[in-house]
Amino acid sequence: MAKDYYETLGVAKSATQDEIKKSFRSLARKYHPDTNPDNKEEAEAKFKEISEAYEVLSDENKRRMYDQTGRVDFGSGRSDFTWQDFSHFNDFSDLGDIFRNIFGGNFGFGAGSDFSSGFGRQEENxxxxxxxxxxxxxxxxxxxxxxxxxxxxxxxxxKGTGSDDGKLSTCSVCNGTGQQRIVQGQGFFRMVSVTVCNTCGGRGKIPSKPCSTCKGxxxxxxxxxxxxxxxxxxxxxxxxxxxxxxxxxxxxxxxxxxxxxxxEPSGMRRMNDDIYLQSEISFPEAALGAEREISIFKEKLTLRIPPGTQPGEIIRIKNAGMPHVNGHGSGDVLVEARLVVPKHLSQSQKELIAKFGEENGKKHSWFK
Ligand SMILES: [Zn+2]
Ligand SMILES: [Zn+2]
Structure with missing residues (x-):
């Protein structure tokens, strides 16, 4: 009998992604092993169940497969759900603490080993x-x-068995359990620790004749x-x-x-999908407005400087920024107007600017 993932998450067959997520979150908190110290094992099992259900139902493709066939193939070489399946989830930022607590490590990059170490079968990352x-x-x-x-x-x-003839026998050291129990102390104060059997490496089996290629x-x-x-x-x-x-x-x-x-290359900054850069703008361009070409990588863009642009003003070039990774469209290019005051002027330029200043009603003794 196939598992009913909808029942596990307590949602209707028609549930939206939001409802599924919401329900998973509240169940994840409820069955957090740390909040269930008295029935940790049960909570862990439950947690695993709801996680598996969530993995399937939160993924439209898997959900469709599950709706149609009642099961989901998790891919080759994996007989059951493992914690590593979490690694491709990217909407868990606010559940970070839960996972950190359970897996005892940072949930995120490369923390795969921590996913399986929390409970259940120990699996090497x-x-x-x-x-x-x-x-x-x-x-x-x-x-x-x-x-x-x-x-x-x-x-x-x-084929990965380590055995030349494909035959394996039960490890005599651990009797096939893959674990070694080490008992320390005596009488009342006894400590039992369980470690991976170092004869069979935790497999519980050893090749009768080690493979000649990989030495077993x-x-x-x-x-x-x-x-x-x-x-x-x-x-x-x-x-x-x-x-x-x-x-x-x-x-x-x-x-x-x-x-x-x-x-980022120098002079360019990425802000989400917008690209920010600065561009020098002359006083006439800023005052009168102008159109100019700028380039972003191989793209030639038209920068439209509106009349009366102020220093530091941002001019936006729509849809020319970074493409959105998960869909259509792009961010913008944001150009900060860096107003540049000329340092070297010819005599006639000086005259013109002085004239401009005077027409503007300013009376000064210009250095010209
Ligand atoms: Zn062994
Ligand atoms: Zn081999």
Whole structure:
């Protein structure tokens, strides 16, 4: 019998995204393991359930698949929902504390390992995180950049089992539990700690004959060369997920997370999707108004200086800024008028300006 995600979240089949989110949030708080010290396990299980339901229903594609088929395929190599599925959520900023508390680490970049360590089955974090420098122009137009890094890839000879003939036997040290219990102290004061079995590495199984290619490890080191597509309008710190390009361990493979580090050129600042810059404007341009061409990367834009522009005034060029990364349209270009007073004037220019000053009703003894 398939799980009813709508029932889990207590929403109607026709619920809007807002309702789903709202319900998930209140349930997430309710079943926060820290607020349920007496029935932590139950709360954790419940929390996991509502999280799974939320992951499906908050994603229109998964929701449709679920509505039509009653199930959702979470992708290859993953038999059940894991905390790493949270990593692509980006609307959790106000739930940050909850996740920090549960997972005991920073919820966000590269904290994948913390997602699974909180409770349930301990899983090694196989995700990799790397930073990628991108200049603003590449973010403006979109780009493709190559990265090179080292990772462990599933051994093709043994298909990640670590066994030459594919056969595995139960680890005799931990009897297949993958855990080792270490008892310290005696009598009343006894402390039991549970650690990962270091004979089988927590698998509970060992190859009868270690694979000749990977020496029984199940993976081999490789140098990976990837082309990373930088979406048009990428914001700084955007995190791109490359599925299945993390570390491999006995057939399980994590993901690679590429965090964009967007560099602004000098004289240009990005403010959300607006681009801010300064432009020198002469007094005649400011006073009379003028039209002038300026360039943003490869774009030629027309800067329309209105008559009577004041120093520091912002002139807006609509829709010429950064493209919105999740849709159509763009931000604006904001040009701050830097009024420049000329330092070197010819005699006739001096005369004209003096004349202008006098016509304006000012009586001075000009330095001309
Ligand atoms: Zn192998
Ligand atoms: Zn073992």
């Amino acid at each position: 196989l995700d990799l995180v790397t930073n990628l420098r991108v200049n603003l122009e590449e973010a403006y137009y979109g780009a493709s950049k190559s990265i090179k890094y080292r990772r462990n890839e599933t051994c093709s000879h043994c 490890i199940g993976s081999v080191p490789v140098t990976e060369n990837l082309e990373i597509k930088i979406p048009k309008g990428s914001p700084d710190r955007l995190r791109l997920r490359v599925k299945g390009k993390g570390q491999s361990n006995f057939g399980r493979t994590g993901d690679l997370f590429v965090i964009l580090n967007i560099q």
